[in-house]
Amino acid sequence: MKIEMYHVDAFTNILFGGNPAAVCPMQDWPEPDVMQQIAAENNLSETAFFVDKGHHFELRWFTPEVEVDLCGHATLATGHVLFNHLNYPGNEILFQSKSGPLKVTGKKEFITLDFPASKCITIGNMKDLADALGSFPAEVCKARDYLALFSDEKSILRIQPDFEKLKKLDCLGIIVTAPGDRSDFVSRFFAPAVGVNEDPVTGSAHTMLIPFWAEKLKKNKLHAFQLSKRGGELFCELAGDRVLISGKAVTYLIGEISV
16 A cells, blocks of 8 residues: 655744654545554654545544544644645635544645634642652643643743653643743643653644633733744634634655555
């Protein structure tokens, strides 16, 4: 079986920046273990697979270790592939996923994700989380992931997590965030439990971050940076129970997998 594959850097306009994702258009769904093996072989934070169903696309995402229910950067990368390489004729794409319907709009460089918002519940400080991060946050809340608030951008840059300790927490990932020096907020994202110690740019984390910071800052339109080594820039908006996450993407590689 031959599978076309696109390697795309998402949430950046600079090659070797942002978050790399593999995108694989499929005629039909292979067995899940085949997709999992491809994702492990790619060894990127996410590999996206999609099938054209006529009026919509079915979309699934795999880390090197597990299938996940939502991934922002790989969805943006898939939109980029459809718009820029596969001649998708419109400016709105509908994906059906494990997180329900997801709309992607735009054309060429700038793409917007329409995702469900995820509001977290404040749980106070957690000693286990603070020990794993090596620093006590000012506030902790939780939805799918833990979100830990710190005072400033320098505090986020200084964090050096103990990933073995983070693995033991009851969550998929851990977000650390603070007000930004040149943006509304900054963040980093750690997910060692699913094989990604630090994710370069995490769209799904912003489904929590956007409502959190919209409430803190009393504004619905927000500008964000993720402070990974590769770095990424996101333009965000809270729209009721949805979040709009916009960014750019660039293609690094087009190839073919032989399975």
